[in-house]
Amino acid sequence: MSDISIPPYDGMPVISTQRLTKAFGNLVAVNDLNLQVMRGDVFGFLGPNGSGKTTTIRMLLGLIHPTAGRAVLFGMDNAYQLPAILQRIGAIVETPTFYPYLSGLDNLRVIAANSGMVLGRANNRRYEEVLDIVELRQYQQLAYRNYSLGMKQRLGIAAALLADPELVMLDEPTNGLDPAGVIEIRKLIQRLAGLGKTIFLSSHILFEVQQVCNRVAILRKGNLVKQGDVKELLREKEQVEIRMNRAEEAQEALRILQHLKGQEASWIGHIAIEQNALRQPLLLVDAPAARSADINRLLARHELFAAELHPREGSLEAVYLQATAQPNQPGEMPVVEAPYEQKKAADRTTDRTKGVAK
Ligand SMILES: Nc1ncnc2c1ncn2[C@@H]1O[C@H](COP(=O)(O)OP(=O)(O)OP(=O)(O)O)[C@@H](O)[C@H]1O
Numbered sequence: 100m101s102d103i104s105i106p107p108y109d110g111m112p113v114i115s116t117q118r119l120t121k122a123f124g125n126l127v128a129v130n131d132l133n134l135q136v137m138r139g140d141v142f143g144f145l146g147p148n149g150s151g152k153t154t155t156i157r158m159l160l161g162l163i164h165p166t167a168g169r170a171v172l173f174g175m176d177n178a179y180q181l182p183a184i185l186q187r188i189g190a191i192v193e194t195p196t197f198y199p200y201l202s203g204l205d206n207l208r209v210i211a212a213n214s215g216m217v218l219g220r221a222n223n224r225r226y227e228e229v230l231d232i233v234e235l236r237q238y239q240q241l242a243y244r245n246y247s248l249g250m251k252q253r254l255g256i257a258a259a260l261l262a263d264p265e266l267v268m269l270d271e272p273t274n275g276l277d278p279a280g281v282i283e284i285r286k287l288i289q290r291l292a293g294l295g296k297t298i299f300l301s302s303h304i305l306f307e308v309q310q311v312c313n314r315v316a317i318l319r320k321g322n323l324v325k326q327g328d329v330k331e332l333l334r335e336k337e338q339v340e341i342r343m344n345r346a347e348e349a350q351e352a353l354r355i356l357q358h359l360k361g362q363e364a365s366w367i368g369h370i371a372i373e374q375n376a377l378r379q380p381l382l383l384v385d386a387p388a389a390r391s392a393d394i395n396r397l398l399a400r401h402e403l404f405a406a407e408l409h410p411r412e413g414s415l416e417a418v419y420l421q422a423t424a425q426p427n428q429p430g431e432m433p434v435v436e437a438p439y440e441q442k443k444a445a446d447r448t449t450d451r452t453k454g455v456a457k
Contacts, residue, residue: 249280336413
């Protein structure tokens, strides 16, 4: 996990969807979705291809109408107050169109002019600010066609930041980027989080999401199968890896731990026996890393002594694979963590950002 500082929650959801559903003919692309994104979240929106991520984002932005349910952003229903909501969002859903022969800076000027931003000193300062945030200031005079793919993507984000939005929505921002470009976007997201923005990030790249996001939701076939705090989800996936000297010892350790699991060691989850690269027997115990010493003690009590014992960190990949592998239950209901306490409706209208003159 990164050490970015996330501003404290004030209890107000920036995005809240209630049973949000979209069907295209017979295909239910998004089903009964209850999402909750809090102020200051760097929220990872994960799911395999075709699981409904883009459809959800398009509904949140009012680009398509839901078949059922509703989306409330900043406390406002987007079916009724879309313009007020959109003023507070900077989004990139598809690669933005820029003029290839204009410089990065001139492209921003065109976008500002087209969106009715007052041209003047305030705008000039804002161009500099956003170009600094995306680290393109030194390339601002370069023609867009000479930008790398990563620079183009960052210019798109700069454009989305022009009006100083509170919520930044990025749909697969690292698609097609090389590793250096991916790292640039990661650093950029961390910078935006440091500026207090709420980020909604859809991505396939689990490692990236694990690095930058504090909360995630995982979609599968349009259903929400997991939503929660990244650290907590990772903790659930911690393991203790025990190497025994002999295969028989590993079998005996397995038998003992499985027995104790039903008794004093209820914190033990699934246990598996594998081999490491040297074909030595390994016991993989689903258990909190902090329980390593306890496991050692339990085995020693039965005259079994581990040759090596290591705690293994959880990974979002393990969380994701488990969540997306679950079979579809008839009438599958989304698994939603207990929502944060919603503050009084009055709180919802108090925190408006300044934004560039429009
Ligand atoms: N306009 C549309 N008409 C018909 N079906 C659609 C439409 N838009 C999306 N779909 C279908 O809805 C499902 C969800 O698509 P969506 O693009 O939301 O998934 P996604 O999770 O964003 O996938 P990807 O990661 O590949 O972009 C897919 O089966 C897709 O084919």
